[in-house]
Structure formats: structure tokens, C-alpha cells
Amino acid sequence: MPPTERKFSTVLEKNKGPRDQTLAPADSLWTTARDGAVRLRMEETGPGSEPPVTTIQMFQDTVQRFGNLPALAVKRDGQWQTTTYLQYHQQCRAAAKSFLKLGLERFQSVGILGCNSPEWFIADMGAIMAGGLPVGIYTTSSADGCLYVAKNCSTSILMVEDHQQLEKILQIKDQLPHLKAIVQYGHELKEKRPxxxxxxxxxxxxxxxxxxxxxxxxASQKPNQCCMLVYTSGTTGGAKGVMLSHDNVTWLMKTVGKATGVREGDIGVSYLPLSHVAAQYLDLWLPMCFGGTTYFAKPDALKGSLVDTLREVRPTQFLAVPRIWEKIQENLEATDSTSSRIQRTISTWAKGIGLAASLHHVNGTRSMPWSYSLANYLVLRKVHARLGLDRCLRYQTGSAPISKDTLEYFMALNLPIMQLYGLSENNGPHTISMLSDFRLTSCGKTLTGCKTTIHMPDKDGNGEVCLWGRHLFMGYLNMEEKTMEALDEEGWLHTGDIGKFDKDGFLYITGRIKELVITAGGENIPPVPIEEALKKEVPIISNAVLIGDKRKFLSMLITLKCTVDPITLEPKDELAPDVIQFCQQLGSRATRVSDVIRSKDPVIYKAIQEGLDRVNQRAVSRAQKVQKWTILEKDFTVDGGELSPTMKLKRFTILSLYEKVIDELYKM
Incomplete structure (x- = not known):
């Protein structure tokens, strides 16, 4: 037998497994072994009792029902190119065969490093069909960041988008003993290599x-075995490989789809990083389950082209992390500020009507304010069209806290944003807000078939949020201690988030245990409410980070809103237009961040201090008052390390990067 045939035959034998059972044998609810299996959290009746299936079976069922419907659409050479579900399935099978021929063995991983595209989806599903474990790697990762993920999960094959990503892998490939091949899928190779x-x-x-x-x-794959890996963003420590089973994916997609009214032909735009579980849930798996179409935004979507794609595609569902909603709000407000006085007056009136209409809707009132039709005709529908959301049925947000101010702003445009709550460890949403069941600032109610409990609640009902359901992860790859920290003896997932329920069963997230600032006096202080309160009081602030762990008092790092380079996404020194307008109204001539800091602009510094004084007046104790603060020279970025790819603050990184600045605040 030739060497290549002998090698391939060996791979096949390793990929084969038992075919005469629905589930692989398992006694435990968790495992840290890539080839392990888990006992499913199945219920005797109801949604939790549905028969388990693999992601491949779910895909095959969709092809049978919707084979000729468009599954994927991407714009190339100025034209939208579509792929039907039947073609999509055939291409995934072709990719799976190639993975097998390249030597991918059962439960080995396939790393995918690139922007959202049909190739990303085909590589992901093809790897699963071939018995491998796809894992997305953030495009913003450094070579060392890629090495950590690829080495941690023993990557066998790496898929890279272009030469820029390829260069990172070439720097580290000699440190990856399991690596067998690299595939560059986006552009032509600059040079041929073995x-x-x-x-x-x-x-x-x-x-x-x-x-x-x-x-x-x-056929060898079972619903209670691992089918994919998702690495946490590392906002509170090192990234961990979350092992998700076939059943985690298929059960949750059916449950979420039924709860939210997902339907055949729904349209979404894929632009959030696919390395994140939220993007995979919304862009890849949910459409696959219900026969929807995923349109791919341009790679520079977050540099300004996203709205252009939204206008073309006009999606029926749209999810954005809070920072993106805030950016949309800032752009709309900046446009309003340049309008005539009459236009601003009409806009303000229409938003008042829009807010009343949204409140009517969420409170279950069928009637609309009498002047809604006029407000919608003059203002609201035009804003919807300008954003490309004129036929959108679901506006959603998740991944991080969103301010009440932002929620109310979009409600005034009759674009009520529904919050979701979940983690990588539960493969997407666990609680969902819906128009028919809604409370402002709440993350909604627990999905049917899932359970939520508050562990050790205090007198106000606040405690650690714990989750239960068939969507809970299998465990962290090769991290038994971390897995046992997350899952208790009964199998409940301890999220590390602090939350409470209201009397109607709506969940509110009020803090995070690992983000708590514990002062030298032993006071436990959740930073987010204080940070968000200051940003609301002083709208020129972009980011605020509370400091004070093991310190005698609290202080704050502040960044100002500024313009961003559309190519690099690097923050410029120039203040944002609405900030300049704010400064001018107060009597300041500052137009740059450096202007404000160099002169310690008395007008701006006074406005920030007065805003902080108002926040401090509402503090429940002296220990929760912020005593010192400073403005940083540059806003936070993903590339700078201060933000995760989903725009969450990476607090431990910020403490390290600005250690000297922080020390100066505490010098007496």
C-alpha cells in the first residue's frame, strides 16, 4: 500500500466508532477530554425531553426541507453571490473529505483564522462532518495569541484568510507539533510552501x-460528544477552551427559534467575530436550523461599511453588542445636531411619540398614540430606512451591559432593543427579552426547558446567577480544576455574574463577582453601575474604569470620545463632533484630547468633576465614592488590548497597561 493510502487508512480507523446507539456511554455531566461524552440534562417531558440529534443530522434535515432556498450570500466583484442549502451541504461534504485526506483524525481540531465568509462556515461544518473540532481564532490575535489557542487544542489543520494571517502562523508553526497543513482561503498565495x-x-x-x-x-458521531470549541475572550483571566456538544447546539437552536418566532426565510447579516459564540449562534446555527439566509458584511464592517450592507440587505433580525448600538446612537445624534431648528423640533416630537408607541407595544396595548402615523411618516420610518432596519422584526443585544439611556433612545425611535443573557459556557442565550414580555434593563425570562437560580442571595435578592439546561457546555478542554469551579456537584453552571429576579421572573444582571472592587477596608463594590452612571452624567466620556482593589479609596480612569481612523480603527487625537459641540456650549475651545489634557481645560475638568459629584451623592456609602480621576491620552481599542473583540473591558489588562498612571493617583 502506498504511504499516502496507508496514512489515510489509519486515519479512517481512528475516525470510526460505534454506530448502533443513539448516545455514547456517559455517567458524568462533564468531561475535559476532547473524546469524552457527557450525560445529557434531559427532562422527562416538555422541551427538555426532545430526542437528541447531531448538528449534521440537523443540517441534513434542513437540506431536505429547504434545499433550494438561499443559505449564504456574499458580495464579490460588486454582485451578490448566493449558495443554496443543497450547494452548501455539498461543499461542506467536499471540505470534510479533504480534511480526512489531509490526515485530520477524530476529535483533532481545525483552527479558522479570518473574517466572516462562506469559506469560514464551510470549513467549520466540514471539520465537524470529518469528525474534527472547529475552533475560531480572533483575527485581532497576535502570533502569540494564535499559538496559545492552536497549541492548547492541538490544532491539526489551520485555515487562514490571507497573507497577513498566514504570516502569524508561519512565525509559530514550528511550535505546533500536531500541525499537518495550512489552507489560505481568501487570496492567492504569495509563495508556495510545503x-x-x-x-x-x-x-x-x-x-x-x-x-x-x-x-x-x-455515523460514528453522537449527540453527547464534542463537536466544536469556543475560546473565552479572557476578560477575567486566561482564555479557556469551551467544549460544546452536538446536543448543546441543536437543542438550543430549536428552543430559541421557537421562543422568538424565527422562521423560514429570515435574513441576517454576519459581521461580529465568528470566534465568539453569539455570532455563531445567530449567523451559522440558527439559520441552519430554520432555513434562514446569512449575508456576509464586508471585512471592514466595523470601520463604517456595516450600515451600507444593512441598507442593501434589509435584515429581518439584527444583533449588536452594546458598544455598536452606542456608536449608532452617537452618529444619529451627531446628524441631529447639524439639522435645522425646525427639523430638531420635529425630530424631538416624533421621538416622544415613538417612545409612547414602544411602551404601548411592550405593555401589551394594541392601540397606538393618535399621532403615531404622522410621526412615523415624517421621522421614524426614515431613520429605520437610513439604518437598513425598516423590515427588521427583532433588534437584540448581548455580551455586555447596555445603558438605560441607550435602550430608551432606541425605544424613542420605535426600535426596542431586546436583551439576551448567556455565556460561551451555555452556547448562547439562556434568558431572552421579547416584545410580548419585556422590562426595560432586564435580560428577560429564562428559556422554556432551562432553569435559573440565584445562589446565596442577599437581602435585596442579589446573588450569583446559576444556570441549568441541555445547552450547558461539556467542560473546559484539559482544565479539570477550572471546570469543577464552574460546575457544582449537581451540575449547575456558576456564571460569576451577580443578578436578581423581579416578582414577575425577569432577570437583571447587577454585577460580576470577578469584577468586584474590594477596597482595603473590605467593601465589595460592583464597578459597572458607577461607571455607567458617570458616562450618563458626562456624555463626552467614552470609557470609565473604576480602580480601587485593595486601595484606601476609589479612583477612575477616563477616556474621551474621539474620532476614529476608518482604516485602522485607531482612535485619533481629534475629539468627536458631539464632544466639540458639548465643549463649545460650555465655553471651551478644545478640539483635541491633547488640548484638554495639556491645559487641564478648566471647563471640561469642571464638567467631569460636577458629574462625578452627582454620582457620588447617590453612593450608598462613603467607600463607594470616587475621590480621584484622570483622563487618558487615548481611547481604548481591541488592538491596544483594553477591549475584547466584543468590546468588553479587559480589566486585568487595563490594570497592567496603566499601572504607572494608577500609582500616581494614589500618591499622597
């Missing part, structure tokens, strides 16, 4: 692998 393939070469590579061989591998 075991480096183009997308076209890759898709043809497994053409001699028979259907029966692939079908054997597919």
Missing part, C-alpha cells in the same frame, strides 16, 4: 475519498 494549499486546491484534495468513507465517520 503543506500550504489554496482554497481551490483544498476543496479538490479529497475528491477521491468515497461517500461511504465520509458517511462512516458521520
Amino acid at each position: 503543506n500550504l494549499y489554496t482554497w481551490k486546491e483544498f476543496m479538490r484534495f479529497g475528491s477521491d475519498v468515497t461517500d461511504s468513507i465520509l458517511d462512516d465517520v458521520i
Whole structure:
């Protein structure tokens, strides 16, 4: 037998498994072994009792029902190119055969490093069909960041988008003992290297692998085995590989879809990083379950082109992390500020009507304010069209706290944003807000078939939020201690988030245990409410970070809103237009961040201090008052390390990066 055939035959034997059972044998609710299996948290009746299926079975069912419907759409050479579900499935099978031919063994990982695209989806699903474990790597990761993930999960094959991403892998490939091949799928290769393939070469590579061989591998997979890895963003420590089973994915998608009214033909725009569980849930798995279409935004979506794509596609559902909603709000407010006085007056009147209409809707009132039709005709529908959301049915947010001010702003535009709550460890949403069941600032109610409890609540009902359901992860890859920290003896997931329920069962997240600032006096202080309160009082502030762990008093790091380079996304020294307008109204001539800091602009510094004084007046104790603060020269960025790819503050990184600045605040 030739060497390549002998090697492939060995891979096939390793991929084969038992075919005569629905589930793999398992006694425990968790495992940290990539080839392990778990006992499913199945209920005797209701949604939690539905028969488990693999992601591949779910995909096949969708192809049978919606084979000729468009699954994926991407704009290339100025034209939208669509892929039907049948074509999508065929391409995933072709990719799976190539993975097998390249030597991918059962439960080995396939790393995907690139922006959202059909190739990303095909590589992901193809890896699962071949018995591997796809894992997304953030495009903003450094070479060392890529090394950490690829080494931690013993990556066998790496898919990279372009030469820029390829260069990172070439720097580290000699430190990856399991790496067998690299595929560059986005652009032509600049130079040919051994075991480096183009997308076209890759898709043809497994053409001699028979259907029966692939079908054997597919048949060996069980719903309670791992099908994918998602790495946490590392906002509170090192990234961990979250192992998600087939059943985690398929059960949750059916449950969420039924709860929120997802339907055949729904349209979404994929732009959030697919390395994050929220993007995979909304862009990849939910449409696959219900026959929706995913349109891919341009790689520079977050640099300004997202709204252009939204206007073209006009999605029926749209999810954005809070920072993106805030940016949309800032842009709309900046446009309003340049309008005539009459236009601003009409806009303000219409928003008042829009807010009343939204409140009517969420309170279950069918009637609309008498002047809604006029307000909608003059203002609201035009804003919806300008944003590309004129036929959107669901506006959602998650991943981080969103301010009440932002929620009320969009309600005034009759764009009520529904909050979701969940973690990588539960594969997406656990609680969901819906128009028919809504409370402002709440994350909604627990999904049917899932359970939520508050662990050790205080007198106000606040305690650690704990979750239960078939969507809970299998465990952290090769991290038994961390897994046992997250899952208690009964199998409940301890989230580390602090929250409470109201009398109607709506969940409110009020803080995070690992983010608590514990002062030298032993006072436990949640930072987010104080930070958000200051940002509301002083709207020129972009980011505020509370400092004071093991310190005698609290202090604050502050960044100002500024313009951003559309190419690099780097914050400029120039203040944002609405900030300049704010400064001018107060009598300041500052137009740059450096102007404010260099002169310690008395007008701006006074405005910030007065805003902080108002926040301090509402503090429940002296220990919760902020005594010192400073303005940083530059706003936070993902590339700078202060923000995660989903725009959450990376507090431990910020403490390290600005250690000298912080020390200066505490010098007496």
C-alpha cells in the first residue's frame, strides 16, 4: 500500500466508532477530554425531553426541507453571490473529505483564522462532518495569541484568510507539533510552501475519498460528544477552551427559534467575530436550523461599511453588542445636531411619540398614540430606512451591559432593543427579552426547558446567577480544576455574574463577582453601575474604569470620545463632533484630547468633576465614592488590548497597561 493510502487508512480507523446507539456511554455531566461524552440534562417531558440529534443530522434535515432556498450570500466583484442549502451541504461534504485526506483524525481540531465568509462556515461544518473540532481564532490575535489557542487544542489543520494571517502562523508553526497543513482561503498565495494549499486546491484534495468513507465517520458521531470549541475572550483571566456538544447546539437552536418566532426565510447579516459564540449562534446555527439566509458584511464592517450592507440587505433580525448600538446612537445624534431648528423640533416630537408607541407595544396595548402615523411618516420610518432596519422584526443585544439611556433612545425611535443573557459556557442565550414580555434593563425570562437560580442571595435578592439546561457546555478542554469551579456537584453552571429576579421572573444582571472592587477596608463594590452612571452624567466620556482593589479609596480612569481612523480603527487625537459641540456650549475651545489634557481645560475638568459629584451623592456609602480621576491620552481599542473583540473591558489588562498612571493617583 502506498504511504499516502496507508496514512489515510489509519486515519479512517481512528475516525470510526460505534454506530448502533443513539448516545455514547456517559455517567458524568462533564468531561475535559476532547473524546469524552457527557450525560445529557434531559427532562422527562416538555422541551427538555426532545430526542437528541447531531448538528449534521440537523443540517441534513434542513437540506431536505429547504434545499433550494438561499443559505449564504456574499458580495464579490460588486454582485451578490448566493449558495443554496443543497450547494452548501455539498461543499461542506467536499471540505470534510479533504480534511480526512489531509490526515485530520477524530476529535483533532481545525483552527479558522479570518473574517466572516462562506469559506469560514464551510470549513467549520466540514471539520465537524470529518469528525474534527472547529475552533475560531480572533483575527485581532497576535502570533502569540494564535499559538496559545492552536497549541492548547492541538490544532491539526489551520485555515487562514490571507497573507497577513498566514504570516502569524508561519512565525509559530514550528511550535505546533500536531500541525499537518495550512489552507489560505481568501487570496492567492504569495509563495508556495510545503503543506500550504489554496482554497481551490483544498476543496479538490479529497475528491477521491468515497461517500461511504465520509458517511462512516458521520455515523460514528453522537449527540453527547464534542463537536466544536469556543475560546473565552479572557476578560477575567486566561482564555479557556469551551467544549460544546452536538446536543448543546441543536437543542438550543430549536428552543430559541421557537421562543422568538424565527422562521423560514429570515435574513441576517454576519459581521461580529465568528470566534465568539453569539455570532455563531445567530449567523451559522440558527439559520441552519430554520432555513434562514446569512449575508456576509464586508471585512471592514466595523470601520463604517456595516450600515451600507444593512441598507442593501434589509435584515429581518439584527444583533449588536452594546458598544455598536452606542456608536449608532452617537452618529444619529451627531446628524441631529447639524439639522435645522425646525427639523430638531420635529425630530424631538416624533421621538416622544415613538417612545409612547414602544411602551404601548411592550405593555401589551394594541392601540397606538393618535399621532403615531404622522410621526412615523415624517421621522421614524426614515431613520429605520437610513439604518437598513425598516423590515427588521427583532433588534437584540448581548455580551455586555447596555445603558438605560441607550435602550430608551432606541425605544424613542420605535426600535426596542431586546436583551439576551448567556455565556460561551451555555452556547448562547439562556434568558431572552421579547416584545410580548419585556422590562426595560432586564435580560428577560429564562428559556422554556432551562432553569435559573440565584445562589446565596442577599437581602435585596442579589446573588450569583446559576444556570441549568441541555445547552450547558461539556467542560473546559484539559482544565479539570477550572471546570469543577464552574460546575457544582449537581451540575449547575456558576456564571460569576451577580443578578436578581423581579416578582414577575425577569432577570437583571447587577454585577460580576470577578469584577468586584474590594477596597482595603473590605467593601465589595460592583464597578459597572458607577461607571455607567458617570458616562450618563458626562456624555463626552467614552470609557470609565473604576480602580480601587485593595486601595484606601476609589479612583477612575477616563477616556474621551474621539474620532476614529476608518482604516485602522485607531482612535485619533481629534475629539468627536458631539464632544466639540458639548465643549463649545460650555465655553471651551478644545478640539483635541491633547488640548484638554495639556491645559487641564478648566471647563471640561469642571464638567467631569460636577458629574462625578452627582454620582457620588447617590453612593450608598462613603467607600463607594470616587475621590480621584484622570483622563487618558487615548481611547481604548481591541488592538491596544483594553477591549475584547466584543468590546468588553479587559480589566486585568487595563490594570497592567496603566499601572504607572494608577500609582500616581494614589500618591499622597
